Amino acid sequence: MATTFQVTFDAADPRALGEFWCAVLGYVRDAPPEGFATWEEALTAWGLPEERWNDRNAVSDPDGVGPRIYLQKVPEPKSAKNRVHLDVNVSEGLRGAERAAKIRAEADRVSALGATLVTESSELGEFWVVMQDPEGNEFCLQ
Structure with missing residues (x-):
């Protein structure tokens, strides 16, 4: 039996973070x-x-493939590094410079939506970008 799940975010502004x-x-x-x-x-x-x-x-994948994201209002701001984060795969099947360019382009796009670039990293032939959403939750573009 397959288990379904949702990812829950604590948020100061659930509607705005859901739109992001x-x-x-x-x-x-x-x-x-x-x-x-x-x-x-x-x-x-x-x-x-x-x-x-x-x-x-709450926001969901219209194709029903990805997990639902539930956002709940909390009074306190985020205070520490996430223990769990989303990895958003934007470069499926790409390698090397082409992969890095695709990830950087996506980082620019989500920055325009309100995200903040934290760092670019590469290791063992892999490349990814760590970002924060508008409320400071870390996620990676890979």
């Missing part, structure tokens, strides 16, 4: 529950005060 990951990964925000045209309509119907509408968010 949608743009990076080609994901989409989860649709509102059946019977509701929008999340705002659903949250209003459930009686959730508007100031709590950004307490959580």
Whole structure:
């Protein structure tokens, strides 16, 4: 039996961080529950005060291949290095200079979305870039 899982992020702004990951990964925000045209309509119907509408968010791979990302609001900022991080493979099948160029181009693209480049690394013929999302969570482009 295959086990499914989601990746959960603590966030100061779940909606904005979800939009960032949608743009990076080609994901989409989860649709509102059946019977509701929008999340705002659903949250209003459930009686959730508007100031709590950004307490959580979820985004998913529209093809159903990648894991769902769940984002939950927390009051404290990130304070240490991640113990787990995402590796985003943007250079499948490429090697050498072509691979490095593809990864650097993707680093430029996600930087324009609000990410920060931390470092470029190479070892044993591999090349990757360590980045931080807009809330400081590390991830790698490989």
